[in-house]
Every structure is written in structure tokens, then in C-alpha cells.
Amino acid sequence: MNAPKTSTASAAEWFSVLARWLLGGTFLYLGAHKALHPVDFLKLLREYDLVHHYWYLNAIAAALPWLEIFCGLLLLAGIAVRGTALVAFGLLTTFTAAIFHRALSLAALKSIAFCAVKFDCGCGNGEVFACHKLTENSCLLLLAVWLVLSQSHKLCLRPQL
């Protein structure tokens, strides 16, 4: 009688593993790309006009790529999963809001449709269409929310600290 419940629970557990690896892999790849080209990332970050003092700009450009790599590794290995997913959620929310704001400015500046805006968002994969990037980020945000709420410990080295 419990078979369907068990199978649903098992599917949810496997989905959590997949979500963790997908989110972790994405963070690791994008973070590594930025860490290898910190000056390029610094220049792109400046275009967002988020902070005005050079020290903060340098600090974000220096530390953020490595924080992403760190989160990516923790998620892939399954260490402090829910806490790391919460950090990933916070980072993704900030990135998404910044990309949305920048794409809006570019659409107004070039007098083109929002989804026609293509720019290097500093996300680590060159020039992208704003709508594609925002959709991708929304999917990653959903995965992060799933992991924050999930209690699954499947294939985790140390799910809680």
C-alpha cells in the first residue's frame, strides 16, 4: 500500500541530487570563468553601477568568483546543503535583479525590445540575450528554493554542519 508514497519520496530524493549537482556545477563553472579573468569581471561589474567606491568594486570582483566556486563545490559534495542553497538563492536573486535593471537601461538606451537586448552580463558565458539569462536564472532560483526546503540527504557527504 505504501509503494506509491515510497516511489514519490525516492523521486524527490533523486531530484534533490540532480538539483544539487546542476546548481553546484553551474556555480563552479561560472565562478571559475570569472576567477580566471578577474579584470574582465571587474570591468563588467563596473558597468552595473551598483557600488561607487572603488574598494567595494574591487572587493566584490575579487571575492565573488571564489565564493561561487566554494558554494559550487559544497553543493556538488553535499556539504551544508540547505545553508549553501540559501546563499546561492541570495546571490542569484541579486544577480537577476541587477541583470534585469541593466537590460532595462540598455533597452531604453538603444530603443529596442527588452528581449532583443544582448549583452555580456559578466555571468561567465559571454554575450547573452537578457530574456534567456533571466529565464535561466529563474530556473536556478527554483532549484535553490527546492534545496533550501528539501530534507534529502541522498549522496551527501555532510548535509548539515
Next chain:
Amino acid sequence: MNTGDLPARTSRWRGTRQVVGEALLVLLAGSALGFLANCLSPRGLGLAHDFFPNEPKLPVVAITNAASEPPVIAGLKQNGLQWVDAAQARQLFNEPKYLQQQFIFLDARDDSHYQAGHIPGAFQFDHYHPEIYLAGVLSVCQNAEKIVVYCTGGECEDSQFAAVALRDAGVPNQKLFVFTGGITEWNSRHFPVETGAQNSGQLQTQP
């Protein structure tokens, strides 16, 4: 009030507190790792260095709309810098004073771009890594009459920031010129390009 809910609520609260605690720990450890890795990495950024000195404070829209003037020119004017076009740059390059290093060219791009192709004899000055390049370039600048700084061209502002960095380091402003067209325009006019290190003699033949 259902007192049976209390243990469940307490457990949820503990769970939330633990997740937030974990998140803060990850954030702190990740940031500390980031600063440490930046310090140790040869590509690391100098945190206390302003890489965009005197950058235009006008919003991009205002600059771009100002009588259809390219933002780079607006930035040069705002910084009080002089500039040269491709023909003037070539003229300076052809002068005998160029061979005597009275006129010098500075390439403000990174090492990979410099190695891939630069104006023959140009010195490299990647102003994002002053600890590597500034001291060497300053001694050459002190003896030069005219210093032409260039980067990729187009919207690239690195030549402008490099020129300001040199001025801040004591190079007189009247010696400094920014070649706005950069290496892109130099290439498009089929002017000579050198690959590899400075004075490597490996001249690229332009089609």
C-alpha cells in the same frame, strides 16, 4: 491554542535557525577564501587601487546623447587628456624620434592581447597590474617627449585610465596622448604589427 503544535513549531524554528547559521558560515568562509585566493593568485586584483580614476560621472545616456559625441571622447575631454587619430599615430611612429624612444607607444591591454599583436616597439602597460608594469614604464616615460597610449579602440577605455594612472604617477599631462582608434584601427589600415615580446622582430604581414 493547540499545544500539540508546539514541538513541531519549535523544531521548525530550530531548523530555520540552523539553515541561516549555515548560510552565514558559508558566506563568511567563502568570502575569506575569496580574499585569500585573490592575494595568492598572480591574476589577483589590488584591492586598494582605483582602476577607473576620474571616470566620467555623467550617466551613459547623457554622455552618448551629447551632440552624438562618442563616450570615449567625452571621457578624454572630461579628464583633460589629448588624443590622436590613426594618421597622427602613424606619423609619430614613422618619426626618427620613435627609434630613439623620444616618442613612445604604450599598449594598455593585457599580456595575451599584447603578445597576439601590438604596434612594433610598443611598451606594455596593463594598468590593472601596476606592480608589474608601472616602475619599468615610468623610467621610459620620464625621458620621452610624447607618449601615445592605446588599447583595443572603439569603446575601450583602458588607454584613458592608463594615461590617467601615468599622470597620477607624475608623468606630465602635455606628454600624454590617447590613440582612440587603438589596435583595431591600426590593423584595419594594414599598419605593421609585431607579435610576441617587445622588439621580438616578428612582424605580422597584413593582407
